[in-house]
Amino acid sequence: MKYYILFGPPGAGKGTHAGAIAQKYNLKHLSTGELLRAEIAAGTELGLKAKDLISAGSLVPDEVVEGMIENAFESIKGVDGFLLDGFPRTLPQAEALDAILSKRGEKVNGVISIMIPDSLVFERIAGRAKIEGRADDASPEVIAHRIQTYHNQTEPLKEYYRAAGNYYEVNGYPGTIEENRNRVLALVETII
Numbered sequence: 001m002k003y004y005i006l007f008g009p010p011g012a013g014k015g016t017h018a019g020a021i022a023q024k025y026n027l028k029h030l031s032t033g034e035l036l037r038a039e040i041a042a043g044t045e046l047g048l049k050a051k052d053l054i055s056a057g058s059l060v061p062d063e064v065v066e067g068m069i070e071n072a073f074e075s076i077k078g079v080d081g082f083l084l085d086g087f088p089r090t091l092p093q094a095e096a097l098d099a100i101l102s103k104r105g106e107k108v109n110g111v112i113s114i115m116i117p118d119s120l121v122f123e124r125i126a127g128r129a130k131i132e133g134r135a136d137d138a139s140p141e142v143i144a145h146r147i148q149t150y151h152n153q154t155e156p157l158k159e160y161y162r163a164a165g166n167y168y169e170v171n172g173y174p175g176t177i178e179e180n181r182n183r184v185l186a187l188v189e190t191i192i
């Protein structure tokens with residue numbers, strides 16, 4: 001099995017491009033944000049616990065998402081690998097992922113990092129808010145907090161994966177969605 005990470009700030013286009021990558025290489029797209037939103041929609045205990053943190057633009061506890069990812073690795077069959085989107089987001093999560101994979105005799109095969117400037121994050125999320133209606137897209141304060149959380153807690157992972165020798169970066173702008181997708185797919189083709 002192959003394990004790839006889609007990395008980048010909110011609004012970089014991870015979710016927008018994940019489907020095309022997953023389909024082309026027979027990977028299961030796993031978005032922790034989507035899994036958490038499904039738990040909230042289903043009204044589960046986990047969803048109830050996560051709801052306020054997500055609406056405030058804060059991260060949910062590491063153990064919650066680590067458990068979701070490990071369950072998915074165990075239960076999902078019939079694919080050549082996984083495309084992780086929005087996980088890991090903290091150093092402890094990255095270390096937990098390495099531990100989960102090493103138990104299975106596997107490793108992270110590549111980190112596909114889509115980069116956009118902070119100014120574009122606001123623009124993209126404001127546009128998405130009108131279409132998807134996500135609670136955490138609605139207020140400028142929450143968006144600002146998510147950007148800050150990304151810089152403080154998630155961005156250090158670049159160095160973690162650079163040191164591991166499997167970090168690959170591509171610009172998620174400028175251009176149309178299709179132009180950006182083609183740029184991302186061209187990078188992926190060189191690493192997969």
Ligand code: AMP
Binds near residue numbers: 087090
């Ligand atoms: P996303 O759909 O990736 O933008 O995630 C939406 C929200 O879900 C985030 O702002 C966090 O509150 C929560 N979330 C998603 N993935 C993680 C993660 N790996 N660690 C902690 N919280 C997460």
